[in-house]
Amino acid sequence: MSAFNLPLKIKEIMSGFSKPWCIAGGWAIDLAIGSKTREHKDIEIAVFRRDQLSLQNFLHGWEFRKCIPGSEGLMQDWLDAEYLELPVHEIHAFNLNSELKEIEILFNECDELAWFYRRNHHVTFEICKLIIKTDDGIPYLHPAVNLLYKSKNTNENDERDFEHVVNNLTIGDRNWLRESISKDLPNHKWLNKLQSDRTV
Secondary structure, eight states: OOTTHHHHHHHHHHTTOOSOEEEEHHHHHHHHHTSOOSOOSOOEEEEEGGGHHHHHHHTTTOEEEEEOTTSSSOEEEOOTTOOOOTTOOEEEEEOTTSSSOEEEEEEEEEOSSEEEETTEEEEEEEGGGSEEEOTTOOEEEOHHHHHHHHTTTOOHHHHHHHHHHGGGSOHHHHHHHHHHHHHHOTTOTHHHHTOOOOOO
């Protein structure tokens, strides 16, 4: 069995979805490295907020719950054709008839040319570089953007993910990540580690 069996299942479920999507979170870090580095309690996918209703229609037969920010884990039904605005950005999809019973869905903000950070819209990234594919065709979120999301309220898994993938980043990606983190978290412990003499 492939170490990436779960992402491959997601790829199968999402086959035919016409809008951009990708694996996010810890699984995306492992896909970027090319090996499974730790156990994962769940799997997350990212889609653009503008495509949320296309995704809701595509996952016909699934039940959806939206996470209410600042409510200590409170979730409410995501109603049919309900367009969600910020600060809501996290959905859980459930299907007891599917081999994969639950998917966490994260809405990402963008315009025609750029992704922008939900927590600071002055932080942007070229949309054409945001999603990368493995040799198996599994799309995953660019590791620099993934680490930016992980930089707030880091836990043990976030620290492991950072250490595993940081040396795979180009100098340009490291600089972007360092500058992006410093805008909101100028004393973050990752900033010193992102200083590098690498020239690739």
